[in-house]
Amino acid sequence: MDKYVCDACGWVYDPAKGDPDHGVAPGTAFVDLPDDWTCPECGVGKDSFSKQE
Amino acid sequence: MNNIGKAIKISDKVYWVGAVDWTVRDFHGYQTSRGTTYNAYLIMADKITLVDTVKAPFKDELLSRISSVVNPSEIDYIISNHSEMDHSGCLPEMIEIIKPEKVFASAMGQKALESHFRIGSKITPVKTGDSVSLGNMNISFIETKMLHWPDSMVSYLKEEQILFSQDGFGMHLAVDRIFDDENSWDIIEEETEKYFANILMPYSNLILKLLASLKEMNLPIKLVAPDHGPIWRSNFGKIAGLYGKWSEHRPVPRAIVVYDTMWNSTALMAKAVGEGLRETGIEFKILPMGQSHRSDVATEVLRSSAMIVGSPTLNNNIFPTMADVLTYIKGLRPANMIGASFGSYGWSGESVGLLNDFLKSMEIEVVGEGVKAKYVPTEADLKACFEQGKLVGEKLKAKIGK
Numbered sequence: 001m002d003k004y005v006c007d008a009c010g011w012v013y014d015p016a017k018g019d020p021d022h023g024v025a026p027g028t029a030f031v032d033l034p035d036d037w038t039c040p041e042c043g044v045g046k047d048s049f050s051k052q053e
Numbered sequence: 054m055n056n057i058g059k060a061i062k063i064s065d066k067v068y069w070v071g072a073v074d075w076t077v078r079d080f081h082g083y084q085t086s087r088g089t090t091y092n093a094y095l096i097m098a099d100k101i102t103l104v105d106t107v108k109a110p111f112k113d114e115l116l117s118r119i120s121s122v123v124n125p126s127e128i129d130y131i132i133s134n135h136s137e138m139d140h141s142g143c144l145p146e147m148i149e150i151i152k153p154e155k156v157f158a159s160a161m162g163q164k165a166l167e168s169h170f171r172i173g174s175k176i177t178p179v180k181t182g183d184s185v186s187l188g189n190m191n192i193s194f195i196e197t198k199m200l201h202w203p204d205s206m207v208s209y210l211k212e213e214q215i216l217f218s219q220d221g222f223g224m225h226l227a228v229d230r231i232f233d234d235e236n237s238w239d240i241i242e243e244e245t246e247k248y249f250a251n252i253l254m255p256y257s258n259l260i261l262k263l264l265a266s267l268k269e270m271n272l273p274i275k276l277v278a279p280d281h282g283p284i285w286r287s288n289f290g291k292i293a294g295l296y297g298k299w300s301e302h303r304p305v306p307r308a309i310v311v312y313d314t315m316w317n318s319t320a321l322m323a324k325a326v327g328e329g330l331r332e333t334g335i336e337f338k339i340l341p342m343g344q345s346h347r348s349d350v351a352t353e354v355l356r357s358s359a360m361i362v363g364s365p366t367l368n369n370n371i372f373p374t375m376a377d378v379l380t381y382i383k384g385l386r387p388a389n390m391i392g393a394s395f396g397s398y399g400w401s402g403e404s405v406g407l408l409n410d411f412l413k414s415m416e417i418e419v420v421g422e423g424v425k426a427k428y429v430p431t432e433a434d435l436k437a438c439f440e441q442g443k444l445v446g447e448k449l450k451a452k453i454g455k
Binding site for chain 2: 041
């Protein structure tokens with residue numbers, strides 16, 4: 001599964017880790033994150049993330 | 054250029070060369086009642102290094118202070134720890150004047166400086182753990198992303214044991230004495246707390262991580278030199294302890310009642326809520342928004358674990374000052390709070406529901422449905438407000454007891 005980088009702050013979403021502090025279980029693909037999920041560090045929405053090359 | 058201002062020596066080879074802004078009272082919506090300073094530092098190493106610059110209108114003050122130690126053109130390196138314009142505003146001009154060999158910033162700093170001033174190509178990016186030799190000294194970098202911007206980093210000068218902490222551990226306070234212990238502790242604590250509440254509170258989790266990693270690194274630190282306010286020489290341990298406490302947001306027996314009023318009805322309700330809180334022994338403060346600044350409310354939020362909000366209904370909405378303060382506080386992401394709402398109305402009465410929605414959107418646990426009073430509160434309405442204050446107080450006490 002692909003990692004995604006926050007364009008605003010550089011934080012990396014790693015699907016292997018998920019975002020357990022915000023109810024996202026490890027193993028959740030980026031595309032499967034809820035629409036209202038936001039970057040845990042800077043608060044921007046999903047549309048501000050880019051696939052890590 | 055005037056040459057009145059002089060540098061202040063802060064250690065063997067390091068000088069404060071910043072600017073004091075005695076005038077500013079509105080710092081992007083933050084009321085800076087005591088002014089501020091924009092700190093910059095000059096390291097007189099083999100490679101002469103300037104750490105941060107100042108807000109654009111203060112360039113001459115910076116140049117004057119630098120010139121009292123060395124001709125600015127002799128500076129070899131500039132470090133930009135933070136791209137916000139109060140520290141980078143005159144960076145492009147300083148680069149023109151100094152023509153430094155290198156300008157260092159984080160990778161995100163490089164991007165931000167490009168977006169601000171189109172000078173990205175002049176920046177050498179550095180990352181956590183990188184160290185730059187200044188000849189007889191070494192400076193290393195720790196990125197502190199989102200504390201409080203994506204670009205933020207701090208720099209550590211090993212030989213002089215100085216941590217240049219950019220906005221971290223800073224405060225808006227204009228001073229003539231540059232060290233913490235030369236100023237009133239009460240004022241320093243108050244302004245540091247206000248700064249934390251208004252700038253750093255949303256990133257409390259990151260602060261806890263940073264404090265832990267600083268502890269782990271166990272750097273010997275003689276001075277912590279922030280970009281605003283006095284330099285920490287004697288009380289850094291104390292302030293780091295307070296940062297830890299503020300970041301944890303443990304429940305405390307203190308509440309605030311934040312309201313505005315049109316014909317004094319919601320004001321009467323606020324006082325009754327306060328009396329209910331008093332009954333439970335919970336300390337409280339009432340903040341009328343006609344007379345309070347949002348940035349002071351932020352400080353009170355940091356000090357409290359319950360927020361009870363009141364607004365009249367105005368044209369099917371909440372009162373604009375309440376929308377202002379709640380929008381501001383929501384952005385600061387208060388944590389671990391309980392809340393409730395009240396308000397008067399004439400005919401439609403949407404305010405209480407809207408306030409409850411606002412509180413919920415801030416992840417504040419809402420107690421009760423809220424109290425409404427038509428036009429002017431009756432004795433029964435005021436009793437309901439009193440009971441609401443009491444209920445919130447009891448809930449808070451129960452939460453603390455857990």
